[in-house]
Amino acid sequence: MDVRSEEDCCADEFFCRLQGLRSEGHLVDVTLCAEGKEIRCHRLVLSACSDYFHAMFGGAHSESKKDKIEIGGVSAEALQLLVDFAYTPKFNITEENVYHQFEAANMLQVKPVEDACEKFLTNNLSPDTCLEVWTLADNLSFVKLSAVARRYALKSFAEVCKTEEFLQLPIEFLKTYISDQGLHAKKEAEVLDAVMLWARHDFKQRKSHLKELLECVCFSGVDRDYLKNMMETDKVLSGVPGIKELIKDPSRHGKPRHFQQEEIVLLGGIMSGYDPPIVNQDVYRLNLDFDVVDKAPLTQIFQFKEGSAACVLDNDVIVTGGDKSMSQAWRYKPSLNSWTRLKSLKKGRKHHGMAVLNGDVYVVGGENRACDLITDVEVYSGKTNRWTKVAPLIYPVIHFGIATCCDKVFGGQMEHYCYRLSDEVQFYDSTRKEWDYATALPYALADIKACTINSKIYLVGGDLDRVLCYNPQEEHYEEMAKRLCRWNNCSATVSGSEIYITGGWARVIWNMNINPFSTVQCYDVSSDTMIMCKDLPLPLCEHHTVTVSKH
Known part of the structure; x- marks a missing residue:
């Protein structure tokens, strides 16, 4: 049964009457013309819907x-749809009309339609579509949409190159595209x-x-044998004036891409279930x-432990604690795929945090096997x-976020063992060698991840519905881009100016089962935008992702 409020019914009746007046030609006082089509309407209605018409009819x-x-x-079609929207605030956006409607709504300043088209x-x-959207957003000065489309195009380079839109790119746009340091080309040869x-x-x-396009290619990153074969078999490439000198002179190459220099290590996590869980x-x-x-x-090597923690030290992964052997510590070398047992922790723990400061690994908080919290x-x-x-914590916490910034270990988003959330933040000053309180969170939180980029700390995960940015210098929090999907019990890792937020879970039946996700959300600090990326190879929660340099 469709239950509608009295206000909704009144609004429907009002707009129905407006439509009737227009259809009857009653009190219409202006005719809009486009491409030979005439549309009769009311100045007052147009002025109420559009700032463009409000200025046109209300001024000199x-x-x-x-x-x-x-x-x-x-x-004519775009104008008709906008006029129809003025009389009945309903609008059907399709792949076929969205570009024309976006431009028309932008020109005629019909903001609800603009916003709907942007979304x-x-x-x-x-x-x-990403290249066309990127161009359109630039032309209309929609900065956020332009940034999102640009990042999508950079991350989907291999697929974008197969499209007709790529082949039709203007030279300057193509140069901008392939020169971007964030371009996700698996090999420079691509x-x-x-x-x-x-x-x-x-x-x-x-x-x-x-030739000017080839100057955007980092030839020093192209496989020598591949390049030699191309020069011998591709007459177009070998026939470019000065190509041999260009290839030999690194100062004239495009810059090496940051993307090619890093990769993500994914460890453990829960794939499904609750008691007992199926662990990766x-x-x-x-x-x-x-x-x-x-x-x-x-x-x-070892049974992966739920509740463990991981961080990167000298491009190796350090893993500590967890439900099984809570005092164990391991060092993983991704380049050799080898594990080394480290000295055990003095106190076993789980649901703790780890961070690297000044070349040392800090293991902070958590709880012991008896579920007593640890300072x-x-x-x-x-x-x-x-x-x-x-120095110990001021008071014990579990399921919190931790990051290093401004030569301090920042411990935020704390949860007491009794599941009473806290908005308190503690930080460790390595100069004074003691813990102190930092500016409290705007609201109590737990189960979040903290990542440092450009001397600011970005908080994601848990019950946050958007990224939260903390500026330690100004002691200020700012709400940033919204999440695109759930991220409870996710992992987060940084590459350049981007934070990759992976996995998470939703409880199927309270305290009985969980449903992990394989989703990957990517937040870009420089543009304050969030996009979805390719999924993880398997659904996971309570896992670890860390970024390391390639060898």
């Missing part, structure tokens, strides 16, 4: 006294191939642009497109392979 413009007004720059384009980005593909599409018109016993190496580079079993903080030195105690 000559159009304010005209019976017929030619509207240039919009199609539609954002939610329907694909390799076939960029070279893309340039040659674009040039060959209309070689007669484009051959004069080929593999370690994955992933590129930043979340393709699997390598996979190795953990079972012969002890231990520090691991890679030089001595020993754990030592430092």
